Amino acid sequence: xxxxxxxxAEIQGNMILKGLNLSVKxxxxxxxxxxxxxxxxxxxxxxxxxxxxxxxxxxxxxxGRDLLTLSVAERACAGVFVAFQYPLEIPGVSxxxxxxxxxxxxxxxxxxxxxxxxxxxxxxxxxxxxxxxEEPLLYRSINEGFSGGEKKRNExxxxxxxxxxxxxxxxxxxGLDIDALKLVAQGINAFxxxxxxxxxxxxxxxxxxxxxxxxINPDFVHILFDGRxxxxxxxxxxxxxERKGYADLLPKAPSTE
Ligand code: ADP
Ligand code: MG
Ligand code: MG
Numbered sequence: 001x002x003x004x005x006x007x008x009a010e011i012q013g014n015m016i017l018k019g020l021n022l023s024v025k026x027x028x029x030x031x032x033x034x035x036x037x038x039x040x041x042x043x044x045x046x047x048x049x050x051x052x053x054x055x056x057x058x059x060x061x062x063x064g065r066d067l068l069t070l071s072v073a074e075r076a077c078a079g080v081f082v083a084f085q086y087p088l089e090i091p092g093v094s095x096x097x098x099x100x101x102x103x104x105x106x107x108x109x110x111x112x113x114x115x116x117x118x119x120x121x122x123x124x125x126x127x128x129x130x131x132x133x134e135e136p137l138l139y140r141s142i143n144e145g146f147s148g149g150e151k152k153r154n155e156x157x158x159x160x161x162x163x164x165x166x167x168x169x170x171x172x173x174x175g176l177d178i179d180a181l182k183l184v185a186q187g188i189n190a191f192x193x194x195x196x197x198x199x200x201x202x203x204x205x206x207x208x209x210x211x212x213x214x215x216i217n218p219d220f221v222h223i224l225f226d227g228r229x230x231x232x233x234x235x236x237x238x239x240x241x242e243r244k245g246y247a248d249l250l251p252k253a254p255s256t257e
Contacts, residue, residue: 001024001025001026001062001063001165001166001199001202002022002023002024002060002061002062002063002166002202003022003023003059003060003061004020004021004022004023004058004059004060005021005058005059005060005061006019006020006021006057006058006059007019007020007021007043007046007055007057007058007059007060008020008055008056008057008058008227009042009046009053009054009055009056009058010053010054010056011042011052011053011054012052015056015227016039016042016053016227017039017042017043017046017227017228018226018227018228019057019058019227019228020039020043020058020224020227020228020229021229022204022222022229024166024202024203024204025202026165026199026200026201026202027192027199027200027201027202028202028203028219028220029192029202029203029205029216029217029218029219029220030202030203030204030205030218030219030220030221030222031205031206031207031213031218031220031221031222031238032204032205032206032207032222032223032224032229033206033207033208033221033222033223033224033238033241034223034224034225034246035225035246035250038224038225038226038227039224039226039227040170040171040206040224041085041170041171041206042227043168043206043224044082044084044085044168044170044204044206045082046060047060047067047075047080047082047166047168048072048075048080048082048168049070049071049072049075050072051072055068062075062078062080062166063078063079063165065078067080073105074109076102076105076106076162077105077106077109077110078109078165079164079165079166080164080165080166080168081158081159081162081164081166081167081168082167082168082169082170083152083155083156083158083159083167083168083169083170083172084155084170085170085171085174085206087143087151087152087154087155088142088143089141089142089143089144089145089146090141090142090143090144091141091144092141093141093142094138094139094140094141094142095137095138095139095140095141095142095143095154096121096124096138096139098142099120099124099138099157099158099161100115100117100120100124102158102161102162103115103120103161103162104120106162123161124138124157124161127157127160127161128157130160130186130187130190131153131156131157131160131183131184131186131187132153132183132186133150133153133154133157137150137154142154148175148176149175149176149177149180152172152173152174152175152176152180152184153180153183153184153187155169155172156169156172156184156187156188156191157187159187159188159191160187160190160191163191163194163201164201165199165201165202166201166202166203166204167191167201167202167203167204168203168204168206169188169203169204169205169206170206171206171207171208172184172188172205172207173185173207173209173211173212174207174208174209181211181212181215182215185212185215185216186215188203188205188216189215189216191203192216205218210238210239210241210242213235213238217235218234218235218238219234220232220233220234221233221234221235221236221237221238221241223237223241223246223249223250225246225250225251230250230251231249231250
């Protein structure tokens with residue numbers, strides 16, 4: 001469903017992604033780990049279509065289409081979802097209104113009829129329960145005054161409502177206490193196993209911590225370093241990383257002598 005070939009991307013003239021390759025098939029979970037500053041969030045932003053990032057070389061094919069030519073809105077409607085590392089607060093826009101608008105825009109793009117208010121509310125309340133969120137949060141402004149854990153859970157709620165084909169979750173586990181982590185993992189697992197919309201989704205899970213992978217067993221683990229995937233393996237790679245740290249697993253810097 002997703003093929004990233006030789007992706008190079010820069011921000012303000014700094015090359016951050018330097019030839020990244022990744023293939024994700026429907027139903028697969030790919031964990032991406034890597035030291036701070038290696039380009040994990042840059043990858044998420046480039047896939048979302050963030051305007052500050054310029055792709056200089058390479059291609060991204062999503063379900064047979066050139067993703068990079070689509071606008072941010074088209075990508076979202078086509079089924080690409082990004083849960084951001086730092087979810088934005090949007091004062092004045094209620095969470096529930098936003099979800100309804102987003103879902104119905106997507107349905108319109110796919111030439112489906114809009115959900116009426118009642119059906120929508122029923123759907124969203126089921127999803128709210130799945131992530132263990134307090135219902136009153138639906139009626140507040142998006143993320144405004146939400147705790148860190150509530151913001152992360154709200155990202156997962158958006159994902160469950162929109163049922164994307166490809167979900168990129170950028171450090172959704174960071175800043176969560178153990179109970180919130182379990183709920184978020186539960187929500188992601190429910191989504192992973194849902195195929196009511198036909199094809200199973202592909203998931204890219206950016207994380208620093210093995211602990212999330214205790215709850216969500218990935219099919220593949222990749223280490224992103226200096227803008228490239230330098231090592232790939234199965235779940236055992238994350239365990240090895242936890243034991244040894246990056247120093248032992250990363251390519252050594254070339255000697256300058
Ligand atoms: P990660 O998510 O792996 O920690 P990022 O993708 O956030 O890494 O960042 C990769 C590199 O890009 C870092 O060195 C960061 O400082 C740089 N970077 C990110 N945003 C900008 C920006 N707006 N301007 C310049 N450099 C940036
Ligand atoms: Mg980081
Ligand atoms: Mg990051």
